[in-house]
Amino acid sequence: MLRACVIDFGSGWETHLPLVEFSYNNSYHTSIQAAPFEALYGPAQDRHKSYADKRRKPLEFQVGDIVLLKVSPWKGVIRFGKRGKLNPRYIGPFEITKRIGPVAYELNLPNELSSVHNVFHISNLKKCLSDETLVIPLEEIHIDKKLNFVEEPVEIMDRETKKLKLSKIPIVKVRWNLRRGP
Known part of the structure; x- marks a missing residue:
């Protein structure tokens, strides 16, 4: 690897040593069945997951809770009115009428959204924190x-x-x- 670096970079090859070291430490080696960096410090993905899991809270709703529904635009499909930069990220509020499973909830949708199925994954819901007296x-x-x-x-x-x-x-x-x- 060093010989290839000297041939390729010529007289300024020593300035590129950190790049060579980085590429060597992060490339897969069949002898150890992993990259040297990964063999020393463990898979980085596991560390990132453990850091993320420490801050993640389990999300759960009860029947009767008021939630907002996340609307992400699908390509070529306009379901919730406007499109573009100014379209809403969440619509609602809607009431939860039934818990289908640990991650699925049925919502009480208005007649305008009768063409949309009323059961949603928990990742598409957000607790509505509005004050009813201000409506x-x-x-x-x-x-x-x-x-x-x-x-x-x-x-x-x-x-x-x-x-x-x-x-x-x-x-x-x-x-x-x-x-x-x-």
């Missing part, structure tokens, strides 16, 4: 013809001016009128 019903939202959210201001509560080097920015604190209270 705004669709009846309370007013949208104009340009799809802008319409709210009415009640009063101006405070004013201040933020000074920058060359400009001033007025900042106004406004109380808005909502059906749930101002």
Whole structure:
């Protein structure tokens, strides 16, 4: 290997010695049935797995839990609306209606998703951590013809001016009128 390195690299062969050492230590040797690095330190894959398993927690859901469903776009198939960079990673929330096995759960899907099978692997589910009191019903939202959210201001509560080097920015604190209270 060194002779080939000297012939190939010429007079600057000593600068390439670390590369030769790396390639030698990581190539398979039939005499020891492994790479020298692997024979000395053990398979790296086992070490990576043990490190990952220390931080991994077993995931389990109960019937009645609220979860989000992971939607990964399949090539050529559009199942959940938009496609591209801005499509959602998770949709939902959905309620778990039945536990099929240790890693499969049945979800209560709305009628819009009736074409999708309602049993999913646990890796496609994520616990929904939303606060039910913060959900705004669709009846309370007013949208104009340009799809802008319409709210009415009640009063101006405070004013201040933020000074920058060359400009001033007025900042106004406004109380808005909502059906749930101002």
